Structures are given as structure tokens and as C-alpha cells.
Amino acid sequence: MARRQPDSGKTAQQRHTTGTAGRRTILGTIGAITGLAVGTVGMSDTGAAREADERVASSERSRSGATHGPHLTAHRGYADIYPENTVAAVAGASRLRADRIEIDIQPSADGEIVVFHDEFLDDLTDETGRVAETPAETVLGAEVLESGETVPTLAAVLDAARPNVTMNIEFKDNGDYSWQEVAERTLPIAADYPGEFYVSSFETAALEAVRNVDPSVAVAKLFGSNKDENLQIARELDAEAVNPSLGVLDTELVETAHEEGRAVNVYTIDTWQEARQPLELGVDGLIADYPSVIEFGTSKRV
Numbered sequence: 001m002a003r004r005q006p007d008s009g010k011t012a013q014q015r016h017t018t019g020t021a022g023r024r025t026i027l028g029t030i031g032a033i034t035g036l037a038v039g040t041v042g043m044s045d046t047g048a049a050r051e052a053d054e055r056v057a058s059s060e061r062s063r064s065g066a067t068h069g070p071h072l073t074a075h076r077g078y079a080d081i082y083p084e085n086t087v088a089a090v091a092g093a094s095r096l097r098a099d100r101i102e103i104d105i106q107p108s109a110d111g112e113i114v115v116f117h118d119e120f121l122d123d124l125t126d127e128t129g130r131v132a133e134t135p136a137e138t139v140l141g142a143e144v145l146e147s148g149e150t151v152p153t154l155a156a157v158l159d160a161a162r163p164n165v166t167m168n169i170e171f172k173d174n175g176d177y178s179w180q181e182v183a184e185r186t187l188p189i190a191a192d193y194p195g196e197f198y199v200s201s202f203e204t205a206a207l208e209a210v211r212n213v214d215p216s217v218a219v220a221k222l223f224g225s226n227k228d229e230n231l232q233i234a235r236e237l238d239a240e241a242v243n244p245s246l247g248v249l250d251t252e253l254v255e256t257a258h259e260e261g262r263a264v265n266v267y268t269i270d271t272w273q274e275a276r277q278p279l280e281l282g283v284d285g286l287i288a289d290y291p292s293v294i295e296f297g298t299s300k301r302v
Contacts, residue, residue: 071099080289083147106173112136132175171206179209
């Protein structure tokens, strides 16, 4: 996770060397300030969500000192509180003091980089059809989960995030474009974000494309199976992090990644009970749909 710095006059190899050092300093830092949140979540209406924001802000102000521990990533902008992958979700997760926010990107038929998870619009919006075969005008007008929020562009979502929040931009689908083209369209937009960002993906080719377009951008390999195979891919990419599923997480994975200088961020944590194992194993971050999982995820205050 790093913002790109001017590389004028440097060779590709020099950019890669200096970029890796800077990125690893950020991604490998353990003990980032966590985003603790409300004791009761599951609000579906805007008023309740606003009240949650206010309670968290009050709690943060009354705390005598910051709590340290694994960082908390708002999965799709806390998808179980806000309409996922929307401007409202990113703004809301920022107000709830998320350390990081994860979003999904893919291109529309005409190449606009939009923030949306599914391959098809049908299940999450009032439109139908494959995102990759739908013009941006239609995609961006699609209402998400009857919330009044529409599918946003990457630029709009980044404008809604607070600069102190690190953005995890997941390359979800390349549609009818090459991953190289997706990276070339996405990274300049992300570079305008005043805070930190990094790219994650299940697709090795997507991370390779990011490395080709801008070696100074940090990457994380996402995976939910084939632990050894994906750790090897992370080595080949010189990835700054691995983002495994809860189901594949174990002591060996965490220890191996840490020995190699890679952070471990586990997905997707839905309850404080699910948070216990990764916290005990010493992961660097939790990717969660709720903001309160760390606070109650262990018998010890983290």
C-alpha cells in the first residue's frame, strides 16, 4: 500500500527496489490503530447508521489513549451495515474509523472503472446484464439494493474516503479488457487519492499487470485454497501481503508469511467469535463486514 512517488530518471529495476522497500514498511507494520466500533450492529436504515457513527465518534473522543492491535478493513465498506461498494458505504466506513476499506473494481463495456463486486448487475441492482457488456451510463445509474445509492466510479469512491484510510482496491474482473489495460486505467485514478492504497486480487495475472504498470504499488495475493501454491505466487510477485480466507488460515501460513516479510490480512470476518483464531495467530489485519469484531474477538483487550 503506497502512493506512487515521482520516478523520473530511474530505471524500472530501481523503481521496483525503492518501491518495494517503501511499500513493505507500510504493509509490514504491526500494531496499526484499530477501528473499534459499536457494540450492536446490523442497522439497515440510514438513521440507525448515523446514530452508530455518532456513538463511535463519542467513544473515540472519550478514550484516554489509542488502542493498538491488528488493523481493521471494512469489507466493501462494511457490507452488513451499508449498501456495499457505494459512496455511502465508503463515507460511512470512514466515519466509523475503519483503518482500511476494501472495494471491488472492474471495467464497464466502454472501459469506465466502476466499483462493483458481481459479474452481473442482476442480484444487487435494479438493472440486469453483465457489467462488462453494459455501457457505463447504465451501470452508473443502477440503484444498489434499493438504497438510493448507485454504482459509483472508482474516482467517486476515493473522493468519499478520508485520506487517513488505506484503500484496498481489489481487481475483481477484467471483463473484455486485458488485465494490463485494467491496470493502466485504474492506477492513475488511484494515484490521485491523497492517502495510501494497495491492490489485491485472486487473479495472479492482475497483480502481474500492476507490477508491470507501476512496480511501486503494493500488492496482496488473495486466496481461499491451495495455501502452498499461493504462498509461492506471493514470493514470485514479491507481494507485500497475503490475504487468505479464514478457512485456509493456520499457524504455518502466518509464520511463513511473517518470516518472508509479508503481512497477513484474513477475510471475511463476520463475528467476534470468528475473529478469535486469527487474532490468536497474530495476523496483521482482519477484513470484516462489521466494525466491532476486534473489540470482542479475544479475551484480552487488543
